[in-house]
Amino acid sequence: MRHCLDALPPHWRSAVEMKYLMNKDSGKIQEALGLSETNYWQQLHRAKLKLRACIQGRLNERTH
Numbered sequence: 334m335r336h337c338l339d340a341l342p343p344h345w346r347s348a349v350e351m352k353y354l355m356n357k358d359s360g361k362i363q364e365a366l367g368l369s370e371t372n373y374w375q376q377l378h379r380a381k382l383k384l385r386a387c388i389q390g391r392l393n394e395r396t397h
Contacts, residue, residue: 337387344368345380352377 338346347366351357357365363373 334388336391337384340387341380341383345376345383348373348376349380349384 338349341349344366348362348368351362351365352359359370359373362368363370366373368376
């Protein structure tokens with residue numbers, strides 16, 4: 334998981350870590366990162382897609 338988090342662009346990684354690992358409020362994350370609400374949710378969505386693909390790829394590597 335850490336490998337996949339580290340592979341994210343820095344802003345995406347910060348948003349994901351604050352939201353899901355630190356349980357910070359979305360408004361506070363937006364303020365800390367200087368993001369609009371729309372941009373924040375877009376970044377989280379894209380980060381989750383990239384994380385899923387990375388994790389699945391690493392799992393597939395282990396089964397082959």
